[in-house]
Amino acid sequence: DTEVTQTPKHLVMGMTNKKSLKCEQHMGHRAMYWYKQKAKKPPELMFVYSYEKLSINESVPSRFSPECPNSSLLNLHLHALQPEDSALYLCASSQEGSYEKLFFGSGTQLSVL
Amino acid sequence: DQQVKQNSPSLSVQEGRISILNCDYTNSMFDYFLWYKKYPAEGPTFLISISSIKDKNEDGRFTVFLNKSAKHLSLHIVPSQPGDSAVYFCAASAHGTASKLTFGTGTRLQVTL
Numbered sequence: 001d002t003e004v005t006q007t008p009k010h011l012v013m014g015m016t017n018k019k020s021l022k023c024e025q026h027m028g029h030r031a032m033y034w035y036k037q038k039a040k041k042p043p044e045l046m047f048v049y050s051y052e053k054l055s056i057n058e059s060v061p062s063r064f065s066p067e068c069p070n071s072s073l074l075n076l077h078l079h080a081l082q083p084e085d086s087a088l089y090l091c092a093s094s095q096e097g098s099y100e101k102l103f104f105g106s107g108t109q110l111s112v113l
Numbered sequence: 114d115q116q117v118k119q120n121s122p123s124l125s126v127q128e129g130r131i132s133i134l135n136c137d138y139t140n141s142m143f144d145y146f147l148w149y150k151k152y153p154a155e156g157p158t159f160l161i162s163i164s165s166i167k168d169k170n171e172d173g174r175f176t177v178f179l180n181k182s183a184k185h186l187s188l189h190i191v192p193s194q195p196g197d198s199a200v201y202f203c204a205a206s207a208h209g210t211a212s213k214l215t216f217g218t219g220t221r222l223q224v225t226l
Contacts, residue, residue, distance in 0.1 A: 042215075050212070102149075102157075103158075104158065
């Protein structure tokens, strides 16, 4: 199994809603990532978890709250988002120390109204 | 400040010919470079990488060349196939920041029959 599965594929939410994005991998990878990608822009790193501990937070606003319940799961909790947060949110995983071979999920396309 | 730049947003090549995708970087601390390929509605997939101690790395139809003095790398695809049509992202990382990849803006390659 070489897949990273993200749900939902599409999400529309209002600025007062609370929602969560989910990511799952069963490759035994111990590093997991959240990236954000706006249209015609490169993916931007948001968070990195290493061995289920948050190791990198790229100064992301607190309305984005990551969670790593176990080594296979990664969540991104969303609350009070702004329209400018509309983007494709990509989850990725890698073997610790093999950051180059990131395995990406197909992403969640988020629209904030 | 875009540290990794792909100045050609799109490229069209005939099937069987060579595709050359270019990437420039400004951060002299970058010492590892990667190419990812992205199909619509899918996450990016790792294609090929090169360390700064090398100037060429080859994998089948794909070759990456690195010119450190010019801070330039290129991806050659020979021969190009219709299935190569995708968006190609160049990415780079600096020693000691293994989890942080900086992506370029991408080049959309169209291989025509």
